[in-house]
Amino acid sequence: MSFDAELDAKGLNCPLPILRAKKAITALNAGQVLKIIATDPGSVKDFEAFCNQTGNELLSSAEVDGAFEFMIKKS
């Protein structure tokens, strides 16, 4: 899947990955995709909640090599 920006949030505890994602998405245009890599297992639920609350679309959420990858499309 292609993306327009990438955010490395490995090793960070929530809510930092969420905060940094919020900042990164602000810099994108509507329709662009942000890829996020995190290691906090709580980030799975948190990114779901984040997308629900902000209206951005969670395109995918997957575990890859012990890390969690999220693709979020800016609404």
Added chain:
Amino acid sequence: MAKRLSAEERRASIIKVAKRLFAQAGFHGVSIDEIVKEVGVSPAILYRHFESKDELYEAVLHEFSATRESYVEAVVANDIGFEQVLRSMTTVFVSSIMSHPDMLKMEMHSQLEGSEASQEFFLNRWKSFTDYIEFNLAELQAQKKIHPINAKATALIYQGIIREVLLQKCVQQADRFQEMPVAILVDEVISLFMKIIEPRK
């Protein structure tokens, strides 16, 4: 004689008693015998659900992890201002601990006697704060918005004062702070904490 419960209910009732006893006396201060006596079952029944005391302790921690605080709302609802987010995160955390004081008591016991895994479990909850503070202070310094400060030490100060507030309020219930509700006390310490971060003029 104990009333008949489903396996799931039985498991939950054992965890509930174990949580209370571990909070009172720590991992080493409680025996399986004491736990089964309080639950009102035989050791054989407990071992049907948990292979060992370690596994039971882990199950208690696991239950706490299900109550993990979500800061998403605090972060999304606010502007990304350092103090504002810190205040809402702290409010979420403090009310979560105030409603599960056993978790703080188990944390205290685990500081001295706990396994590496349990210490890491408890530390991880504080890491949300220390990560948040360290990152933001480093960023604010890089942007020359605040005077140089050791971000790591500052994060530790914060962890220390909030933990002390919680100890006073939910473990010791100290007379000294009786007239001060926890929300007011937290508010005061955050205001004091913010004074050590000097904005550049």
